[in-house]
Amino acid sequence: MPSEKTVYQPNPALSKIAYVSSLNQYQEMYQRSIDNPEDFWGEIAKQFHWETPIDINKFFRYNFDVTKGPIFTKWLDGATTNISYNLLDRNVRNGNGDKVAFYWEGNHPDDYSRLTYKKLLEEVCRLSNVLKSKGVQKGDRVAVYMPMILEAVVTILACARIGAVHSLVFAGFSADSFAERILDCEARVLITSDGVWRGEKLLQLKNICDQSMARCAQKGHNVETCIVVSHLQRVTAPNGTQIKTNKTPMQEGRDVWWHEVVPQASTSCYPEWMQAEDPLFMLYTSGSTGKPKGVLHTTGGYLLYAATTFKYVFDYHPNDVYWCTADIGWITGHTYVVYGPLANAATSVLYEGTPFYPDNDRFWEVVSKYKVSQFYTAPTAIRALMKFDDSLVKKHDLSTLKVLGSVGEPINPEAWLWYYRLVGHEKCSIVDTFWQTETGGHVLTPLPGACPMKPGAASFPFFGVQPVLLDESGKEIKGEGEGYLVFSRPWPGLMRTLYNNHDRYESTYFAKFPGYYCTGDGARRDADGYLWVTGRVDDMLNVSGHLMSTAEVESVLTEHHGVAEAAVVARPHPVKGECLYCFISTTDTAHFDDKLLKDLKQLVRERIGPFAQPDVIQDAPALPKTRSGKIMRRILRKIAVNDRDVGDISTLADSAVVEQLFSARPANA
Numbered sequence: 001m002p003s004e005k006t007v008y009q010p011n012p013a014l015s016k017i018a019y020v021s022s023l024n025q026y027q028e029m030y031q032r033s034i035d036n037p038e039d040f041w042g043e044i045a046k047q048f049h050w051e052t053p054i055d056i057n058k059f060f061r062y063n064f065d066v067t068k069g070p071i072f073t074k075w076l077d078g079a080t081t082n083i084s085y086n087l088l089d090r091n092v093r094n095g096n097g098d099k100v101a102f103y104w105e106g107n108h109p110d111d112y113s114r115l116t117y118k119k120l121l122e123e124v125c126r127l128s129n130v131l132k133s134k135g136v137q138k139g140d141r142v143a144v145y146m147p148m149i150l151e152a153v154v155t156i157l158a159c160a161r162i163g164a165v166h167s168l169v170f171a172g173f174s175a176d177s178f179a180e181r182i183l184d185c186e187a188r189v190l191i192t193s194d195g196v197w198r199g200e201k202l203l204q205l206k207n208i209c210d211q212s213m214a215r216c217a218q219k220g221h222n223v224e225t226c227i228v229v230s231h232l233q234r235v236t237a238p239n240g241t242q243i244k245t246n247k248t249p250m251q252e253g254r255d256v257w258w259h260e261v262v263p264q265a266s267t268s269c270y271p272e273w274m275q276a277e278d279p280l281f282m283l284y285t286s287g288s289t290g291k292p293k294g295v296l297h298t299t300g301g302y303l304l305y306a307a308t309t310f311k312y313v314f315d316y317h318p319n320d321v322y323w324c325t326a327d328i329g330w331i332t333g334h335t336y337v338v339y340g341p342l343a344n345a346a347t348s349v350l351y352e353g354t355p356f357y358p359d360n361d362r363f364w365e366v367v368s369k370y371k372v373s374q375f376y377t378a379p380t381a382i383r384a385l386m387k388f389d390d391s392l393v394k395k396h397d398l399s400t401l402k403v404l405g406s407v408g409e410p411i412n413p414e415a416w417l418w419y420y421r422l423v424g425h426e427k428c429s430i431v432d433t434f435w436q437t438e439t440g441g442h443v444l445t446p447l448p449g450a451c452p453m454k455p456g457a458a459s460f461p462f463f464g465v466q467p468v469l470l471d472e473s474g475k476e477i478k479g480e481g482e483g484y485l486v487f488s489r490p491w492p493g494l495m496r497t498l499y500n501n502h503d504r505y506e507s508t509y510f511a512k513f514p515g516y517y518c519t520g521d522g523a524r525r526d527a528d529g530y531l532w533v534t535g536r537v538d539d540m541l542n543v544s545g546h547l548m549s550t551a552e553v554e555s556v557l558t559e560h561h562g563v564a565e566a567a568v569v570a571r572p573h574p575v576k577g578e579c580l581y582c583f584i585s586t587t588d589t590a591h592f593d594d595k596l597l598k599d600l601k602q603l604v605r606e607r608i609g610p611f612a613q614p615d616v617i618q619d620a621p622a623l624p625k626t627r628s629g630k631i632m633r634r635i636l637r638k639i640a641v642n643d644r645d646v647g648d649i650s651t652l653a654d655s656a657v658v659e660q661l662f663s664a665r666p667a668n669a
């Protein structure tokens with residue numbers, strides 16, 4: 001395995017054509033972005049349309065110090081623009097109307113289509129007009145629960161065009177989770193599809209939405225309009241037969257089929273000019289106290305940041321074909337499937353299915369079919385694909401690839417090397433991009449033509465980003481060392497608040513270290529100045545790139561009448577990165593048996609979603625607690641990996657519990 005000192009140089013041919021072709025050039029640009037942000041971002045802003053011009057005196061203001069007053073960040077305050085105008089109309093005017101914006105590749109290889117910039121603009125205008133006719137106005141929230149289909153992109157941009165705030169929820173979340181999010185943002189309009197095939201599995205999305213809407217109604221909130229894309233009847237089902245959608249229940253007066261309202265609408269819709277600091281979208285992310293946080297992004301700064309990170313981190317050039325496999329329901333889908341690529345007039349692949357259908361080489365088949373030059377995926381997918389025979393990769397022509405991206409969790413050196421050697425033929429740069437829903441775009445990453453790579457290092461800050469490592473007392477760690485990863489100033493794409501909850505925004509991200517945005521991750525700086533993200537320092541865990549909190553899973557488990565107490569910890573998993581290991585104490589009347597296990601797994605699937613299903617649930621007649629009653633998770637993490645080196649347990653109320661739990665580890669653990 002490579003050590004921290006092993007460095008892989010970018011391919012000289014790539015560096016030669018790259019926008020940033022050396023570490024020196026990167027450092028110069030970086031310094032300018034820090035010393036003179038007005039100049040740096042002002043130059044970039046010129047390529048976009050501002051209906052009300054940018055006022056240089058109000059270019060950039062912020063407060064990151066809770067002791068000095070409310071936290072805020074403002075970029076380009078007072079300027080007005082519209083993102084959909086910049087992504088569509090501007091590109092069409094610049095001669096890109098007939099350029100393909102998206103190649104859509106269906107779950108089944110027989111299903112594919114494409115959309116040019118001109119056509120995308122028309123479709124966006126049509127839906128914008130429909131939304132307006134349904135009473136959607138600037139500032140209203142629109143809930144979206146969509147698969148990876150072109151209408152999802154149209155939906156996002158139609159909301160942006162009329163100034164509505166889109167709130168997408170990953171269509172793997174359960175009806176309960178979706179309902180909770182609709183209620184929180186009080187959306188009155190919902191957009192979904194009848195269903196989708198993922199591999200050989202049929203997901204009936206409209207049914208899930210119906211349950212969510214019913215749950216909202218019970219709580220006194222009515223979704224007034226639900227627009228449904230009829231998708232299943234136009235695609236090929238895995239067994240080769242067509243599915244008819246006449247079973248999809250539609251509620252009179254509320255539910256409308258997309259194809260019955262959108263095609264009739266006008267293809268022109270004047271954009272709503274938005275203040276740079278007006279909300280663009282919200283996206284929920286897990287919070288360590290359980291309740292999801294509605295991360296809010298605004299218009300002007302997000303546009304600049306999505307556009308700029310996309311251009312430089314993927315080194316996207318006009319004839320390239322780019323593919324990001326992330327679901328549109330996550331932040332990666334927002335910034336790097338939709339906003340970033342379109343802001344650069346890019347051509348992208350939008351893929352509906354899984355890496356494993358119809359065979360385990362589907363990713364590589366799609367790369368070669370569309371001659372993809374930049375490919376962006378998650379370590380969990382790489383680890384899952386590494387298990388198969390190399391021939392599945394080798395049989396495809398991957399010679400068009402130039403840049404390979406990784407996102408969502410630390411990438412282990414084994415996976416990095418497999419990606420580099422087998423997929424990238426040692427000629428592609430790997431960009432290990434560290435960022436968060438909250439950061440809007442990449443904040444730590446190598447640049448592909450400039451930065452010598454170290455497997456597993458997120459490397460250096462992007463332009464405008466100032467990372468700092470702090471120790472527990474808040475003292476800065478200079479040079480080599482490990483600590484809390486924080487940022488000392490905002491970049492344009494940073495979230496501005498949590499929807500309807502600015503207090504939680506301040507307390508979650510700014511209270512621990514006044515003057516800094518706190519990521520919740522730890523990081524290490526090596527002797528060469530490279531940053532290595534070491535993982536969460538709070539009670540969050542990352543399962544296949546899905547961030548969740550131990551608290552939210554614990555609260556679901558204790559909902560069950562048979563569970564008195566639950567404690568959940570993360571355990572390393574060879575493919576998922578981390579998995580859930582749960583300890584539960586049953587109530588006096590309940591029995592820890594197969595039925596209870598099944599019920600608990602089902603409950604987690606229902607309340608959160610299938611991706612949160614625990615891998616192990618262990619019977620814990622007692623939990624290791626301090627005398628003051630605090631559960632010592634450090635010990636539970638050791639039990640989960642069967643490591644008896646538990647350290648000091650003298651503060652436990654009853655230290656015999658530890659041995660009991662070790663000896664009662666379940667057979668499947």
Ligand code: PRX
Nearest residue numbers: 407408409410432433434435436437533547
């Ligand atoms: O712990 C970090 C991890 O994912 C968290 C953010 O999750 P989310 O908001 O869902 O956004 C994921 C996609 C941007 C971070 O706090 N993380 C993300 N990327 C990396 C990472 N950890 C290490 N290396 C990365 N490249």
